[in-house]
Amino acid sequence: MGATSGAVWGRAEQQDFRSRVRGTLLGVAVGDALGAPVDGLGLEEIRQACGADGVVDLLPAYGRRGAVTHHTQLTLFSVDGLIRAQVRRDTGVWHPPTDLHRAYLRWAATQRDWGPDERRKDDGWLAREEWLYARRDPTRALLVGFGDATMGTLDAPRNPAERGPEAAARSAPFGLLVGWEPQLVVQLAVECAAQSHGHPAACLAAGAYAAVVHALARGSGLEDAVRYALGLLAVRPGHQPVTVALEQALGAVRQGPPTAERVEELVADGTAEGTVAAAVYCALVAEDVRQGLRLAVNHSGPSAAAGALAGGLLGALYGETALPPAWLAELEGRPTLLVLADDFAMEMTQGPALHGPAGSSPGWLARYPRGGACCS
Known part of the structure; x- marks a missing residue:
């Protein structure tokens, strides 16, 4: 794995970066929360329940408005793992996938324990946040992938047939490693995806998504960021399904005004590459963050994952001030996220x-x- 750059940050650069980091994490969470109440419903079911325009505002889920799912939980632990990797590097140990795996095992403990275990002194502060001790419909792949201490690798991935979008939906933080070389960002996201979603397309979709966020966090426009990610993907075996999906997203932008039906075509059967492509499309055609997130959750696919993915892109692109204040005000866990x-x-x-x-x-x-x- 590569290292962060030794560049000196000016004050304006630090402020811009902080805004993009906040925007990315809050964007993931607010998109996740917008999609959570209708996750898994068909488009017609959503319209019957919410009206012809579908979801247009936060709705109750898990007993409250603004509730997040496992996508946001795992994104937070991705950030925690990345910080811990940087700190542990001082010891001479430098293997970020291991630190991320330990972080995901700490998340897994929140899914089975009643609350924080004060005896685990090395857990750090995030694992002591009581609101995270809540099951928000984690998929079987996540529970199996992080069900024991065995770390999946590219040579021996966990759930090798699993192609869902959950690994991609926790991968925005990798893109915020702006001092890393882009291909190393892709590699880290791919390796960490293999810890729960071992299908090559799921791993490469996570890598592509992280690459797009990485370019955005460095100041690129969204279409340029997607094309850059396609270039990084092209050298990796098995990239074709992800490449085709992203190229379809770029092509769909020129097919007329955005519709839920067009998003459904891109999502297809809810694979990682389809969901990432749909999120990219929604972010590309959005006039603002609110419209982009509404478009991202109104379809028959994984609404929470698509919302989280689109939110991460829009937050990295525009920064925290572009996110809808009324939605942020009701967002579960906002103080922790900040x-x-x-x-x-x-x-x-x-x-x-x-x-x-x-x-x-x-x-x-x-x-x-x-x-x-991490946990016992």
């Missing part, structure tokens, strides 16, 4: 001042311990 986003931005821009040869911040290491424990 703290984690700011911690990630601080680690990526000022990490050496927080931990390293010159000294370490005890508070930072308490939040993101170097220890390797």
Whole structure:
């Protein structure tokens, strides 16, 4: 794995990056929350329940408006794992997929435990957030993939036939590693996807999505970012299903005004590549974030995943101020999301001042311990 760059960040660059990190994480969550109440429903069922325009506002799910699903939960633990990987690097150990796997095992503990276990001192602060101890319909692939300490790899993936979008939907944080070379960002996303969704198309869809976010976080426009991701994919065996799906998304933009039916065509049977392509299309044709997210969740496919994926793209593209304030006000876990986003931005821009040869911040290491424990 590669390292973050040693570039010095100016104040304006830091502020822009922080806004994009916040936008990405909040975008994932608000898109997830918008799609959660209708996830798995057919388009006609959605219209019957919500009216001809389908979902246009946050609706109750899991007992409240603005509730998020496992997509947001796992995205948060992706961020936690990336910060922990940076901190652990000081020890001479540098294998980010392992740190991400440990983070996902901490998520798995939230799915079976009643609440935080104070005896696990190396869990860090995120695993002690009580609101995360809630099952939000995680798929069997996730529960099996992180059901024990065995880490899936590209040579021995977990659930090798699993092609769903869940791994891609937790992969936006990889794209925020703006100091990394793009092909290394793709590699990390692909390797971490194999920990639960081992089908090559699911892994490469996660890698492609991370590459698009990476380009956006560095200031690219969305179409340029997608074309750049296609170039990175082209050298990887088995890329064809993902490449075809993304090219269909680009082509659909020129086929007239956006419709739910066009989104359905791209989503198809809800595979990772189809859902990522649909999210890309929704972000490309959106006049604003609100319209893009509404388009992303009104179809017969995985509405929460598509909303999360589209939200991550729009947030990375426009930053946090473009997200609908009324939706953010009701978003479950928003304080946690903001703290984690700011911690990630601080680690990526000022990490050496927080931990390293010159000294370490005890508070930072308490939040993101170097220890390797995860859960029993």
